[in-house]
Amino acid sequence: MLKMMKEDVDVVFEQDPSARSYFEVILTYSGLHAIWSHRIAHALYKKKLFFLARAVSQVSRFFTGVEIHPAAKIGRRFFIDHGMGVVIGETCEIGDDVTVFQGVTLGGTGKEKGKRHPTIKNHALIATGAKVLGSITVGEYSKIGAGSVVLKEVPDHSTVVGIPGRVVIQNGKRVDQDLNHCDLPDPVADRFKDLEAELTKLREEMKQLKKGTSDHDNKVVQYANEAKRNV
Structure with a gap:
């Protein structure tokens, strides 16, 4: 657990140039607090302590502005930039080294049962205000542009923009994580x-x-x- 917490802090320094010290990051980054709270809530959920898990989740939501269902599965080095308005649904699965920005929704499309939320693979990046809805998969190293609404599968190494989301780049090569939000196709x-x-x-x-x-x-x-x- 301590190793994972250190990884969560280190990834903040990697992704956010405004981070200055460990003291500042640990005490003031709401995205980091939301992730740590979720790890506690998820552990309680797996022990079938559903009420306590939801209570921890709701307290975290009140203080951080980030809503993560306790059942959601989140990998290592998950980075939430700013965080306000982020919503992650119950059956959502997130891999390692994933980055999301404020206002992102990983949600469902209705009242269907079973797997109804997205699967986000390793190294994906989801930009400000994007909505990824339904039981779909966002591939490895893929990027979702700001404000996009994604309703279909996203292949690996792809960039998606627009409403509804369209794949505009897919070259089979690694896509760098520095998405320029002001210069999207x-x-x-x-x-x-x-x-x-x-x-x-x-x-x-x-x-x-x-x-x-x-x-x-x-x-x-x-x-x-x-x-x-x-x-």
Whole structure:
């Protein structure tokens, strides 16, 4: 347990450049407090002390703003940046070295029974405000862009953005963890740009057709006037 707690603190220094000292991190990082509280709640849950587990979970939620169901399975070196508004559902499974930002929801899509929450594999990153819903899997080293809503499986080494989430990068190579939230691919905006370009092209073609028709009409009138004069 002490080794895992030290790993949880060390990963804060790896992921957050504003972390200055162990004293500061241990006393002031709500994401870290939420993880430690969950480890206690999860241990109680496995011993079938369900009420105590939920009580610890709710007290943690009150103080940290992070809601993690005691039954959720979370691996080592899990990092919650800022943490406020993070929700992790009952049947959620999270691997090692996963990072999530504030406002992330790992939830279900309805009242179905059984496995109804996501599985997040090792080294995945889920950015601010993203929603991953249903019994789906987010692959290793994959990234979910800020504000995305993911409803389908995400392969390994992929980047997903948009509503609904679309895979925009999948190259089979390791994706670095430094996701630039301000410079994400936007497939919807790209599609609008393509449509705008196509519309501009069609307008130019219409102008050319109108010009050709006008020239033809002028020639017809000119021929008619010459014919009248000859008559």
